Structures are given as structure tokens and as C-alpha cells.
Amino acid sequence: MLMTQLKMDLKMFFRETFYIISIIIPPVSYLLMGQMYGDLTYAGGLSYAQLYTPTFIILISFVTILFSFGFDQVSNRSNGTEKRIQLSPVSSSLLLVSGILKATIITGLGFVFITTLGVFVYDLQVTPVQMFLSFLGLILLDAVMLLLSSAIYSIFKSEKSALGMSIVLFQVVLLTGGFTIPLAVAPKVLQVIGHVNPMNYVNQFYTHIWNGTLAFSGEQLNGWIYLAVLSVLAYAFIIFQGKRKK
């Protein structure tokens, strides 16, 4: 049953033109930005590819999860599909597992695709161990994003307000998550927002994991604690919302 569910979940994702466009944009931006800033050296002595390959992988994952664990949920809730599923004898954990597998597969594809571009276009050097660790790290950060996204979208009942929320979230994350300009050179307001934006930390950590500079001390440790606390809160909130219904 899980295989059928997963197959259908993947089909539905790849049939939404809007979703496809949204996961094509990050690799295209990766190439375009590389054309402009590809020769610069960034903070910590990182090259363009070392800094932006992990960043754009996270961006694809963010978009995927925002859709499948956010917008889709609201859409199914508001049009009655969720109710129809609830009254059938399928367990919610099966649906959840399928959703997680779907997100892992799609973000995994993004990972492979962007890394391949990096290797061929920007002479990115990668080792198998580094790839393996980076992939595990991606799955972990996927889980964080999934919890946050589910929690935020559990509030919404109408597709319209969920769409509005998606647009705002997307803008905020793009501007203050280090996805376009590095936060250090951004205007003060953006820096302040970036400081509380969890996606900023997800992005930073993934860059650390990717470049082997991960550390559980100092500033990094604070960031990890912040993400962990947010995830626990999000989980508690999802459970609470689930109990409140009916």
C-alpha cells in the first residue's frame, strides 16, 4: 500500500506545473549567479561553488517541503479531500511516511542535480564521504523544515490565505536566509529578521556540513539549539492542533 501511495504522491507533485517551475528556478539561479559572481571568494575563504551549491540544494528542499507539507495540506483540507481520506481505513502514519519519502526523493533529486552542475560547471571537488554526510545532513534538515512547515500551515483553512502566506514566507526566506545576498552585507533590517529566521540557520548549517566545518560549539551550537527548540515547539503545536478538531 505504501508503494501505491508514494507513486501517487510523486505523480501528483510532478503534475503541478507551478511546482515544477519552482524547483527549476533554483538551479537556473545557481547558474546565473555563478555567471556574475563565480570568481569571488566569500567569507571563510569559500569559493562560489562551495558556498552556493549547498545553499541552492537547501532552497530546492525548502520549496518542495513548503508545497508538500504546507500548501498541499491546506488545499486538501479546504476542498474536502482530507475528510474523504480520513473516513477511509488508511492510517495517517502511512500517509505521513509516504509524504516524508516523497520529500526525501525530490530533495534528493535536487541534491544530485545541483551537485552535478557544480562539478561540471564550477569544477567543484567532492568526495564520496562528503556526499554521504551531506545527504544525511539534508535528510535531518528536511525533517526540521517539515515540522516547521506543517505547524505553520496547520493554522490555515483556506487556500487563498495559504497562498498569501507562501508568497510572504518565500520572500522573507529568500531575502533574509542568505539565499540571494550574504546577510553580512544586507541592510540592517534584513539582518535582524535573518537573525530569527530558522531558514538562515538551516542554510548556514548545511553549508558547514557540506564543507566539513560543522561544529557543536560557540555560535553554531546556539543555532542548533534554536532549531531544536523550534522543532519541538512545532511538533507540540501540530499534536495540539490535531486534538482540537471535530
Add this chain to the structure above:
Amino acid sequence: MEMIKVKDLHKNYGAKQVLKGIEFQAKEGEIIGIIGRNGVGKSTFLEILMLLKKYKDGDVQLFGKDIQNLSITDEKVMKKKISAVLQPTQFYKKLRVKELLELFAKYYQCSENVAEVIENFELEEQLKTFFDNLSGGWKQRVSLAIAFLSRPKLVILDEPTTGLDPHMKEVLWDNIRGYSERYQTTVILSTHSMEEVELYCDKVMLIEDGQSVFFDTPQNILATGYENMNQFYLQNTKKGGK
């Protein structure tokens, strides 16, 4: 055999009392219509029977079991015997009709019935269409096909024929009656068509002000001096719904 027994059912949404004492029973193979003004609580009642909504007071038994506080396993077993068409009817937009049938056949573990349902509901011509692109009547037809796919003991239909053209209504009713006879399925449906109640329902329940004020066969009701069910309805419900 008694499939459903409801005694003195009460349901409120916050401070708003919706159901204030429903009495209802259904036997195997019966087709029962639920009528009443818009907003009187028909969908609420049906969704309680579908195990989608909780209720406060009263006693509801399905297949001889109290549905308040079912264990997770009992609930799953029960959900397998029940199927429904909701109002409004919706499924995953971006799946084709054939794919929806396959998916729900997995949920109800009855993949061997897919071909039969396609034939009975004459779905062949739309199998490749995305659910989202179907007309309203076809959506209803596919929903009904999915509802009968598992040959459930109990089928609950919330206004299944509202807004459909007469041909489509006929297709749906032929199937509802056909399945009910063949598998002794109990069918409970809400409707605003008094003609359908008269033609097809074994019994009818009228909800007014949260209570089941009439529950009888259309024949018995007509025998008390009404010209038709429409007259009965108009004389026993207050003007102006919500």
C-alpha cells in the same frame, strides 16, 4: 438485522446546539432518506455516522457497537465496512479517475472489484481524465463508484444528486439501488428532492429544529392524507432556512 441504532443524539458546535434529540434506526438493505431545511444538521448527523465527528450526548451504535470511544483497531475495522460520498465531493485533483480507483481500492483492500465498478458505473470514457477536470455530475459518479468499490455494508451519501441532470440522476440511482439489492447494502442519504424520496426510499426521516420529527415509510406518510411528499415537507417545516 439492525445496522444502525441512534438514541437521543445531541451535538453542538461550541454554544450552538445543532442536533437536539435524533432517534433513528436502519436495517440491512434499507434505503433511507434524510430531509430537512438547509443548515438543519443533515450533514452533521451523517458525518457522525461516518465517524468523522464526535458528539456529546446520546447513544450511537453501528453494527451493534457503540461508536463513542472506539479503539483504533475497532475504528479501522468499522471504517472498512462504511463508505461515503461527502458534500462537496472532492478527491486529489491531479489524479486520473483510474488512479483514484486504484488508490482507494488499496485503502479498502479490494483491488479485485475495480473492473466491476468501472463497468457498472460506465466509467470507461473518463478513466484517463484528471478528477479536477470532470464535470460536476461526473465527479459525483466517480465518487459514488469509489463509495461502492469496497462493497460496503453501509453507504452514506450527502446530497448525492443535488445539481445533476436527470440522466445522471438516473445512472446514479440505478446503481445505488442495484448495489443495495445485490449486496444488502444499507444506504443513508440526504436529499432535497422529494420526488426521489417517494420513488426510491424505503423510509424517510425529517429533521426539524434539531429533532427527528418524522421517521416512517413514504407510503405511511402519504396515507395520512398528503398529496405528495413535497406537500408533506412544506407543511411540516418552517419557512426560510439559514
